[in-house]
Amino acid sequence: MNWEYFKAKIQQLLSEEKTGKIYRQRKIDVEPAFGHLKACLGFTRFSVRGKQQTNNEIGFALMAVNLRKYRLNMPTIKEDSSNNFKNRRLKILFTIFGRLFDGS
Secondary structure, three states: OOHHHHHHHHHHHHHOHHHHHHHHHHHHHOHHHHHHHHHOOOOOOOOOOOHHHHHHHHHHHHHHHHHHHHHHHOOOOOOOOOOHHHHHHHHHHHHHHHHHHOOO
């Protein structure tokens, strides 16, 4: 078995309607998240060895992506007298985390 055999097998699978539909959906669901990790955050390879360490590292990278999403979707905090200190503290915290993980 060589490379051409596997290439032909994959082409055959992708030409089927059911498999092609699943593959097209994957491009919509999965690929943008990893593209963002690579392009915006510069996460192209692991800097550690071992399964547990790489799980920890990818966990931090995905947490950065989720914090960025949360910050972008966070509504503007209204300035009112009740809970004003708590709201300002949260706003400052997420602004700092957002700037760290924004990728810009």
